[in-house]
Amino acid sequence: MSQLSKKAIASKLLQEYSQLLRCPICKRTMIMQNDQSLVCEENHHFDLAKKGYVHLLSQSIETKYDKELFQSRKRIAEDGFFAPLIKSITKIIDSNKTDAIMLDAGCGEGSHLAQIQQSLEQASFGIGADIAKEGIQLATSNSSNSVWIVADLANLPIATTSIDYILNILSPSNYAEFDRLLKKEGKLIKVIPNSDYLKELRGIFYEDKEAYDNESTKARFQEKFELLHTEQVRYSVNVKQPLLNDLVKMTPLSWSADKSKVEEVNNTESMNITVDLSILVGIKK
Numbered sequence: 504m505s506q507l508s509k510k511a512i513a514s515k516l517l518q519e520y521s522q523l524l525r526c527p528i529c530k531r532t533m534i535m536q537n538d539q540s541l542v543c544e545e546n547h548h549f550d551l552a553k554k555g556y557v558h559l560l561s562q563s564i565e566t567k568y569d570k571e572l573f574q575s576r577k578r579i580a581e582d583g584f585f586a587p588l589i590k591s592i593t594k595i596i597d598s599n600k601t602d603a604i605m606l607d608a609g610c611g612e613g614s615h616l617a618q619i620q621q622s623l624e625q626a627s628f629g630i631g632a633d634i635a636k637e638g639i640q641l642a643t644s645n646s647s648n649s650v651w652i653v654a655d656l657a658n659l660p661i662a663t664t665s666i667d668y669i670l671n672i673l674s675p676s677n678y679a680e681f682d683r684l685l686k687k688e689g690k691l692i693k694v695i696p697n698s699d700y701l702k703e704l705r706g707i708f709y710e711d712k713e714a715y716d717n718e719s720t721k722a723r724f725q726e727k728f729e730l731l732h733t734e735q736v737r738y739s740v741n742v743k744q745p746l747l748n749d750l751v752k753m754t755p756l757s758w759s760a761d762k763s764k765v766e767e768v769n770n771t772e773s774m775n776i777t778v779d780l781s782i783l784v785g786i787k788k
């Protein structure tokens with residue numbers, strides 16, 4: 504742990520980059536005041552939490568995502584489960600040799616954003632946004648040059664045309680907001696599952712009855728953005744306990760599965776798991 508508290512680090516970053524944010528209520532500019540709160544021109548106040556994040560929703564929203572789920576996701580990510588994906592995304596960003604301001608829309612516990620920033624050759628600043636407070640609270644333990652905000656994807660408290668890269672990894676999109684936030688040459692990097700993603704778990708939970716198809720997601724992306732580039736990232740990971748348990752916990756696949764099937768996996772020592780994803784890279788139309 505460094506000498507500065509998480510709150511002090513966040514306050515410093517928010518001061519430096521406050522021009523990237525805007526008030527979620529009146530949409531005006533905000534500044535950091537007394538190392539304590541973000542305050543807009545209309546005097547709406549948003550306090551910096553002790554853990555080093557800001558709650559920029561006008562009210563709290565309950566989500567299905569609890570602290571345990573994000574802790575599981577964090578352990579899985581730290582074990583390198585997504586490492587080839589992180590490498591591919593880093594390459595895409597590094598191919599442009601300028602410093603990058605990035606937003607991870609739907610960042611959860613922030614592992615992807617932090618790992619991407621740590622792997623980049625160039626300097627970067629990140630904003631991790633998620634509606635689930637439980638994710639953002641964990642995200643502040645990542646050491647990367649970024650701020651973490653609890654925010655609504657449909658009303659992101661971020662300035663218009665301020666972002667170089669929007670990351671949207673296995674998470675819902677709001678294309679109207681993405682379009683507003685990106686700079687003219689800014690890129691949207693969206694990761695979606697292909698049909699074989701976690702197929703071993705799908706096979707056990709649903710006996711292969713429910714095939715997953717991402718065609719409509721791709722079509723929707725192309726309706727809203729110009730698709731520059733698509734890349735498939737496919738690999739297999741041998742996942743051992745207790746991480747296999749974490750994988751089950753973090754995936755929505757298990758939520759509606761039969762309890763006995765979930766237990767079957769939880770009692771398995773290790774499994775080969777297929778990761779099969781597509782990276783869609785787009786620019787504004």
Ligand SMILES: [Zn+2]
Nearest residue numbers: 526529543547
């Ligand atoms: Zn305001």
